[in-house]
Amino acid sequence: MKNWMVLFMVAALVTLVNQDACAWGKKKVENKREVVKPETPYEKLFKGKKCETAKGKFITLHKVGEKLYFELPLSYLERRMLLASTLTGASDNDLGEVGYKSNDPLHIKFTKTDSTIYMRLVNTAATYNEKEAGMRKAYERNFMDPMLKAYKIMAYTNDSAAVVIDMTEFFAKHNEMLPALPDNVGGFISVSASPNNDGFALRDIKAFDDNVSIKTDMAYKVSMSVLGMFTIRSNDPVSVRVTRTLLLLPEKKMRPRISDSRVGIFLTDKINLSTEEDQIQTYSLAHRWRLEPKDMEAYKRGELVEPIKPIVFYLDDAFPELWREPIKEGTMRWNKAFEKIGFKNVVQVLDFPKDDPDFDPDNLKYSCIRYLPSTTANAMGPSWVDPVTGEIINASVLVYNNVIKLINNWRFVQTAQIDPSVRNKKMPDEIVKESIAYVVAHEVGHCLGFMHNMAASAAYPVDSLRSATFTQQYGTTPSIMDYARFNYVAQPGDKGVRLTPPDLGVYDEFLVKWNYQPIPEAESMKEEAAILEKWVDEKAGDPRYRYGCQQVASRYDPSALEEDLGDDPMKAGEYGIRNLQYILKNMDQWITGDDDGEHKEALMESLMEQYFRYLQNVRYNIGGIYLTRVKEGTRGEKYQAVPKAVQKASLAWIIRQIRQSDWLNNRELCKKLNLQVSAAPIVQDVISGELLKSYKGVILSAHVSQDPYTLKEYFNDLYNGIWENTLKGKKLTSGDIILQTALVDMINGMVGEKTKKSSLFGLSKMASVEEMVAYGLDESGMMRKYMDILKNIEDEKGTDYVTRQIHPDAFGQGYGWQREVSVKAIDNSTTYIVALAYRIKSLLESKLSSVDSATKDHYKMLLLNLNRALKV
Template identity: 55%
Template sequence: MVILLVLPCTQTSFASARKKKTVATETKKEPTKRQSKYDKLVKNKSCETARGEFVTLHKLDGKVYFEFPVKYLGREMLLASTISEASDNNLCAIGYKPKDPMHIKFTKTDSTIFMREVNVSATCNPQEGHMREVMARSFMDPIIGSYKIYCYTNDSSAFLLDMTSLFTGNSERLAPISSGGGMVEITAVFNSAGSILDGIKAFDDNVTVKSYLSYSVSAKMMGMFIVKKNEPLTVKATRTLLLLPEEKMHPRVSDTRIGVFVTNTKQHISTDEDRIQIYTLANRWRVDPKDVEAYKRGELVEPVKPIVFYVDDAFPAMWKEPVRKAALRWNVAFEKIGLKNVIQVRDFPKDDPTFDPDNLKYSCIRYVPAAITNAMGPSWTDPRTGEIINASVIIFNDVVKLANQWRFLQTSQVDPSVRTKKMPDNILEESIEYIVAHEVGHTLGLMHNMSASAAYPVDSLRSAKFTQKYGTTPSIMDYARFNYVVQPEDKGVKLTPPNLGIYDEYVIKWLYSPLYGLSAKEEQAMLESWIDEHAGDPIYRYGKQQVIARYDPSALEEDLGDDAIKAGDYGIKNLKYIVANMNDWFVDDTDGSHRENLYNELGNQYYRYLKNVMHNVGGIYLTEVKPGTAGKTFQSVPKELQRNSFVWVIKQLKNSDWLHNTGLTDQFGLRVALPPIVCYYTATELLGTYKNVVLSAHVSQDPYTLKAYFDDLYNHVWENAIKGRKPTSGEKILQRLVVDQAADVITKKSKLVKVLADPDEGLGMENAFMPSVDEIVAYGLDPTGLVGQYQNELRELEQVHGKGLVAKQLTSFGHGYDWQYRVNTRTIDDSKTYFYAYALRVKNLLNSRLASADSDTKAHYQTMLYALDEALNALNKK
């Protein structure tokens, strides 16, 4: 038994000894290398690799890995998303970047890589050493993402990160479409099952990752009209990670007296001043001269890096040449500051596999085959300096439809070639070139200058000599389309804006002129002096685009010249000529649809002329002025001009029957005639101008007062009753509206108690200067085109909720210097007193005319009296 018990142990020991011997023998052979985690990934036959000097990408099994060199930790980058393809181009424009690029950097803590948003909201004086530490504590870079290191490369010079979730997940900062409010409320539900990776590319300083992203989209307009409901949407997005240069561009501090786009507001913290200084940087490309010494000698020099635009191969063939010429015309302005061939235009390369129009490295002019009457020129910048890194010009197909309407309605009285359903090729090319040149101006950093066209005398626009030299405006960045002032008898007058205006060249000089040998303060002083020397000159004046508040009648869209009344008279005379001849001009329009569309747009054109004059009533000229230079920051429109404008619009509305040409309109479908429509909506706007008068009178030394306003309202709206004659249809509409308005104002309950309880209530006049639905449509203030599509429904909402309803939702107007917001006038608004006196005055007048009025007029007056009595009685019972 002992032997039996011991034997197994002996056998085990022997076996163990044999095993050790075998192992010992095997160790004498060449050891087998264990494959690293990095090799397992990159040497997998299914792994797709895009290798570059910056970051290398690996794509395997539906995942993307970034091979990130350690040396780039802490380096600043931009991460941007571009729409490459879409199943609905009304929601997603091809080539557009819906959101500003993310300014990021990567840092490492232990085994975790953090993606941080770089905080460049504040600067300090570098000579104050302690401020650097203060800034680091108070303006740290926030963490916006974290990634575990998947593995290191074999030489440990780089690490791999699984970045799949960033490119196939619902990343809000990179989403091509996202849920949100505004005029069109979008609800986009992300569909992860329909979202996958596509291609990867790597280059010297950037990488791109393409992915398909799917959503279920619903859309409501103003929260009421369902535009889409649970409709599928798939977008192919191209995301670019771009390494920013270590050598930053020299920034240029902006000046509010010149219209350029700016970076976000920054604050400068220094003991040099007793307060934190707020400033912005002008957005501009880096166009340093290639040969500085030659430039200093006054020679024309090419830039180190030109601005290159690539033209979409999707453009209709006829569009390509005007698109190219539009971009190149800006070289004239650069040549005047000593730089040549700054802008270059190239076609999409056919044989370059590295080219990608959606890569942040390439600036492109893109064509979108969508029925949107618009174009845009956005750009994206290095937030550190304002350097423009990338820009796109997006041209929607139906912008030519809008241009053709403009050309016909504004110039057909003098140009027979545009009296056709399809514009001649030369007119189409000319229009495309103008539109694209305007948008390229935006990509160079120029904002709209809505005051430019007001610099030229109206009668000069009828001069062949003047217009051939200067065009219709000092800036193509204004909305001054075509010459509607020119009369049929005028010969040789230029009908279009200039190639570039005086103001446009002035801005290019300020933005891009290289300055050498100057300190920062000396450079700032030099740039200010260039603006100072033109202070007070209307040709160089910058007028902000007015969207949120509309005070300044000299800074409007779609106007011409320095006298809105005179320009309106010329324009209306031309519209009458067009209406009278439209049937003869379109003999091939068998179903009348083309004429009906133009006729409707003619009503909008007439409305523009009326609105341009109407803005004089209670108007206030606004100008950015530096202390010590010419000009005033605000100045009321002279009272006589306000009165004349008020009376002019009333007379137009009382005599607008010329719009109803039965020989033309009888061929259209069942409809309400244009005169009462124009009269109703324009009069509604006009009767709200008393709110403008409150503020304008308050800031004027010689004001057009509320008393004078109501006297003019009485004398001209009730002129027929005063003179004892029958009212016209236009007068009846005006009278009904003004009585309804007076009744509403004098019976409205006091909000004083609510104001004391809630300071946000009862501010008054919040909508006084906001554009109406009709104004948004007429002036093209809606970038989506949806206001025009649903204008009838929106007008009904506007009547209930006020005209600011739509305007408040418009958020797509770019950025720059702050818009002029409304001024609260509650404390000085005594209009209710004047409405009460006005109502009594009208009541007495109508009572005195009842006996002598015919039956129709008597019924009209009795209706007005009933409304007035009801309002006055209600007030007396309080």
């Protein structure tokens, strides 16, 4: 009994111990399961993969092989951003500029519906009157934000604060919304880029507090053609590297500034929904940096204060050393104007940081001054804005290497008559620095939001430009934003005359005041606009503050031209031609060490182009109409025909110049150049064609004038001028022969049977290729490069064909160029042209028996064409 009891108790104890062990074991297993939790979709997405992560306060980027993931915080949904693509590297810089954004940044936001993230384009075309209850509904129904892309949510982060979406296709593949290459160059060269998928590779990723950047290598097969007619490249391999930046825009918006069409500021157009007027209202916002005083109270007391956020440019470390200081000087000279409105140290220039791994000149966050080793002879100053307010977010100054060649040619043909230091193949360092500073200051003006003002240089009397006192104070123009280059009016012997434009003109200082002076007393955008309008009203009628739009396609106003000086193009031209004759006479002795003659040939081309501009500047007087933005009730006229006497004198002046331009044929110099046609007949031929199309302007000019220069008078003056030596029985000059031939060709094209050239003499006011090149209207430089092809197209299609393809509606950026005015309803030119044909026919027939054999042959050829035209 006792033994049995002992055995029973032992067995029970063993059972109890075993039960406790199982229970402990189970508990241990259960605890282990709680520690090793199941993997989340977020963790599975990156498990076992080589992942490079760039983390910032904004968006986190994950690069997994060739995949790119955005980790987008939900707190940034509906926030507005700019998405920009910048060319970072290229195998062919003819197709794009490194550091440039060939397309405006996309203004986007992300939204979420269920399990999908949508990338939407923000529609900023319209605003509405918030006081009118129905306008918000109308706005929301009619101005939705269009959807660009939809992305499936791949995972939420473990804290559910952000979502992960796959952005590989958008950033690491060919994307038409973020093109790596432009679809055209210069507006007339079409570019077809077929992606080579083997050459696409995702590179660097970076993330910051308010932006992310992604670099991608891309490869294409590129074909190019001129207006679809001439193939210039076919399936050439091209590789590029691009940097895409997604930048968060500030939540607190800058107060916009409503533009004024009398002030040359870049702008963004808007419409406003309101019943305040009996129509949809249109207005524009000026482009401007957000410039606010650090200490508003000190600013109000009249003290100079620094801005909260200065305008900082980073200077490319690739620039030639000689250029660096003048670039800085030209950039920061705008601080003089800012100081006049109470700011100091506004514009700053810093070198590219050498020890900052986060710095990236192609990131939208940084504004830079970039060096482009290209044969293009140009510089640019583009900027990009927040479309809601017009706030400039980023700007770049792009300086092409061969701008130095352009400066060399300008300084020689415009100032060598008075400045011995430029009579060299290579410009002295001081001249280079002086000129580079001017070029950069002009481009920085664009970066500040300022458009070209081509009317500025017409404000100063021509003879004032020969005055040392006047030019030392005012330079050559009231605005550096004009294309008024160097002082070609100054004559040999004029002492102490300034040869360069001003550091900044009075108009430039007014631009800074209008665009950037804070107006703290104004409580709204409209109150501010009323104050600004009064500032402009006060300047109305003062030619120094007159704004003249750049006439890119249709050219009507002879006082708003590029590359001119002074208020009288005939007088300025006389001075300029005198200087060109002096320069040409001495060029061969001045320019030495040019064994192959290449530099002399380039200078000769520049001299011919300069002479062409002098003649063309006067030609614009014929049928010209002065155009001025005028507010009702202030001084000035919106449009005013060039006075009749000036038009008549201009016509006679040009014919005289064509007849007397044989001085261009410097035979000794030409022997040292490549085989080519002499300069005089080239210029005579081109300017004859320009002169004969002047009647198109005369039609409209006469129509709006109180004392018109009529078509009848124009054709009569044309007849008496072109046939003067024939009428007087004098020997014809080469200019006479070219003019007479051109006139008969025009008649044949107008009233004869249709020929290939008949379209040359339509009623278009569009610029020719010659004008586009001579006046710097083609910033790409490609029009000059393909001049021969384009002129052949003009011969086939008409003198306005090329320009019409580039600018089909004659409108452009800013307030728009003058629209081409149709004069079809009032055109009776055929009547006068037919009468002119019979008059010339009668004259030539009467002279056949009294001229030498060569002249007789010339007249017979003209009579043959006239008889064909008149069907005699």
